[in-house]
Amino acid sequence: MPQDSATSTENEPLNGQQATPTPGTDGLGDGSNVSNEATGTDRVLLEARDLDVYYGDDQALNGINLPIPEKKVTALIGPSGCGKSTFLRSINRMNDLIDICRVDGEFEFGGKNVYDDDVDPVALRRKIGMVFQKPNPFPKSIYDNVAYGLRVQGEDDGNLDDQVQQALERAALWDEVKDQLDSSGLDLSGGQQQRLCIARAIAPDPEVILMDEPASALDPVATSKIEDLITDLSEQYTVVIVTHNMQQAARISDRTAVFLTGGNLVEFDETSKIFENPESDRVEDYITGKFG
Numbered sequence: 001m002p003q004d005s006a007t008s009t010e011n012e013p014l015n016g017q018q019a020t021p022t023p024g025t026d027g028l029g030d031g032s033n034v035s036n037e038a039t040g041t042d043r044v045l046l047e048a049r050d051l052d053v054y055y056g057d058d059q060a061l062n063g064i065n066l067p068i069p070e071k072k073v074t075a076l077i078g079p080s081g082c083g084k085s086t087f088l089r090s091i092n093r094m095n096d097l098i099d100i101c102r103v104d105g106e107f108e109f110g111g112k113n114v115y116d117d118d119v120d121p122v123a124l125r126r127k128i129g130m131v132f133q134k135p136n137p138f139p140k141s142i143y144d145n146v147a148y149g150l151r152v153q154g155e156d157d158g159n160l161d162d163q164v165q166q167a168l169e170r171a172a173l174w175d176e177v178k179d180q181l182d183s184s185g186l187d188l189s190g191g192q193q194q195r196l197c198i199a200r201a202i203a204p205d206p207e208v209i210l211m212d213e214p215a216s217a218l219d220p221v222a223t224s225k226i227e228d229l230i231t232d233l234s235e236q237y238t239v240v241i242v243t244h245n246m247q248q249a250a251r252i253s254d255r256t257a258v259f260l261t262g263g264n265l266v267e268f269d270e271t272s273k274i275f276e277n278p279e280s281d282r283v284e285d286y287i288t289g290k291f292g
């Protein structure tokens with residue numbers, strides 16, 4: 001079975017306790033250009049603190065400190081192998097599923113370290129949904145794809161039809177599929193399949209949606225629809241997206257984090273600042289295509 005988009009119940013605690021409010025962005029580590037103004041007056045929902053990730057003896061992320069604002073789109077960019085996907089997976093502990101992966105440091109979500117012993121990763125993934133590079137609908141009907149997470153969580157409260165419709169509407173797919181809800185999700189086009197996966201991820205109403213190159217397998221028209229959708233989703237959800245496409249990051253994100261080789265976060269700021277006037281020469285070289 002494909003990896004399921006994680007699902008959520010709003011305000012459900014991760015460990016039976018209510019999360020505390022997130023502290024500010026002070027205390028960031030040295031060595032990276034993480035602007036304290038980058039999150040402005042926005043509430044910080046997620047925050048990496050001294051995060052190191054290893055695969056066996058190899059270090060993939062090196063002392064990452066990164067505050068991620070609520071209900072904004074944050075893009076993660078950088079050359080292949082610099083650790084973008086590893087960082088994304090560390091937010092909802094998908095790295096736990098990789099035997100040789102080890103994480104040091106903290107990742108706070110609403111002020112709670114998701115790596116604390118008392119955090120249930122399954123509950124965490126309900127609050128932090130994920131959409132993958134390749135559309136991965138289940139071999140089920142369109143309806144059942146969207147209803148899946150709700151049923152698993154026992155959230156079928158008699159309003160399942162309404163919840164499925166609402167998720168498909170939010171994913172900008174309803175008008176295209178409302179007359180074929182019993183057809184297989186696999187019969188849709190690639191772009192429609194990806195929007196179906198997004199509908200599946202948002203049906204149980206998570207707070208965060210992680211996206212790992214969600215448009216890289218799609219044609220320009222389907223990509224444009226996904227980009228518009230991401231912008232709309234950020235009114236309601238916090239979106240963190242990995243993309244290789246710098247124009248895409250510039251178009252759709254509010255903040256951009258630039259990772260470079262060695263698993264280092266080199267700069268994080270408002271997207272316009274990163275693309276127009278970065279602090280780091282290395283970031284400027286990367287943005288202008290001198291390497292990458």
Ligand SMILES: Nc1ncnc2c1ncn2[C@@H]1O[C@H](COP(=O)(O)OP(=O)(O)OP(=O)(O)O)[C@@H](O)[C@H]1O
Nearest residue numbers: 055060078079080081082083084085086087098100
């Ligand atoms: N499951 C794994 N087992 C071992 N090493 C891994 C694993 N996943 C990633 N790595 C290594 O960790 C480093 C970071 O990989 P990651 O996939 O996070 O980078 P990335 O920036 O997302 O790359 P890309 O843009 O090519 O997807 C790389 O050296 C990679 O080889």
